[in-house]
Amino acid sequence: MIPIVKVSFPPKEVLMPVLEAVLYSGQVAEGQYVYDFEEKFAKHFNMPNVLGMSSGTAALHAALVLAGVGAGDEVISTPMTAEPTNTSILYCGAKVVWADVDPLSGNIDPESVRVNITSKTKAIVAVHYAGYPVRLAELRAIADEYGIALIEDCAHALGATYAGKGIGAIGDFGLFSFQAIKHMTTIDGGVLSIADEKHITAAKKFRWFGMLKGVPRTEVDIQSIGYKYNMSNVTGAIGLVQLDHINSILDKHKSNGHYYDQQFSSIAGIDFARCDPQAGPSYWLYTLLSDHSTDIEKALNEAGVAASKLHKPNNLHTIFSDSKKPLPGLDAFYKRLLHIPCGWWVSDEERERIVDIIKRG
Ligand SMILES: Cc1ncc(COP(=O)(O)O)c(C=O)c1O
Known part of the structure; x- marks a missing residue:
């Protein structure tokens, strides 16, 4: 995996x-x-x-x-x-x-x-x-x-x-x-x-x-x-x-992130996190967005690629019940969210395979 x-x-x-x-x-x-x-x-x-x-x-x-x-x-x-x-x-x-x-x-x-x-x-x-x-x-x-x-x-x-x-x-x-x-x-x-x-x-x-x-x-x-x-x-x-080695780690996260951004910009039904033009993300996780996130997650998992959401929206915890309110932006984001592997360990060949699975899906 x-x-x-x-x-x-x-x-x-x-x-x-x-x-x-x-x-x-x-x-x-x-x-x-x-x-x-x-x-x-x-x-x-x-x-x-x-x-x-x-x-x-x-x-x-x-x-x-x-x-x-x-x-x-x-x-x-x-x-x-x-x-x-x-x-x-x-x-x-x-x-x-x-x-x-x-x-x-x-x-x-x-x-x-x-x-x-x-x-x-x-x-x-x-x-x-x-x-x-x-x-x-x-x-x-x-x-x-x-x-x-x-x-x-x-x-x-x-x-x-x-x-x-x-x-x-x-x-x-x-x-x-x-x-x-x-x-x-x-x-x-x-x-x-x-x-x-x-x-x-x-x-x-x-x-x-x-x-x-x-x-x-x-x-x-x-x-x-x-x-x-x-x-x-x-x-x-x-x-x-660790600081002596961090640049190559960060560079690989960023290179994989840019690769996905470029690939996904031309696949119908697939989008990705968009931020301020002044921002340079460091892609700790890659944030893919799709109405079909559950199906894509299943296809990737079956092909030996871990893909999932990683956090529970914090408003759902009982300890924050005093803060409860409608959060439509959060609901829309969370439903479409899927994290896919993007870090230093993902080789060029693996990232191509991941994109292929998503394209086929
Ligand atoms: C967004 C965010 N904030 C704060 C923390 C807390 O960091 P730590 O685990 O080092 O206490 C974490 C991670 O664990 C985190 O993901």
Whole structure:
């Protein structure tokens, strides 16, 4: 079976010596490997301020708190995502307010965001779903007009671009996930990017019990709640090695994605996610759209190609029942959605075979 997602590690002979060095260094908790990883990640993806975190969820929780989200506030978000995008809003005691999604892309619809803003709205969470950037210029303008924070959930979108900039740099905060099946994994781990450096000290305290590293534990005075959300040296070391290999991984996702876009633009009944012309997707998953998605899924599965939807619309979970409302854009998108294999492991021959099966279907 050609899978939809696959774990990627650099060759053993490259990774293992680094892993062995950190494991027996005597310093496996947060330390220099983490700080080196932060610097290398920031440089590689052209981010101003980057902090290593234990997960993407931890980074998102931090972003929400730093954006001032607290009990009783509202956060406008998308139901078309993995659950941590929205459960982390509940960590803050805030209410999730759904914006509908654009049925052409599966991403949050800026017009729907605008009509859902109230005096309680503190932030917008925009997910670059499957690696396709949201309509960032419009969302940035809305956030600025109403004085609310824009948080980019880039968990699916490492390497994507918008208006020539790396994804995650246009929002007030951005988060990346290095969980097992993402473009780049550190087993678990994440990054928080911060546009305004005034938040860096608070973010560092938030990721480590409310304290700053380097201050003697007998002298520290905790003044705000912090969590055990920091990155370990072991994670940082894996990340440092992964960054040396990430370009070829991203290039292959993009090359396969562009190939499918080109092929499917001339097949009747088959469409694909369309995003803002300023956006450069990184195709973590390939989003095919068709009224016949169930039949195509069956034909691909029978031919040994994994194809399916990957997430349940979050509004369907009981925990979000207070946020219930009609979401016609989401319903239209979800019905037509089918993810097909597109990542670094899909060879040129395999992608041709996948297109052939779809053409024949
Ligand atoms: C869109 C999205 N946001 C946030 C997360 C949370 O990331 P993590 O698993 O690293 O906590 C994930 C993935 O798991 C995700 O897919």
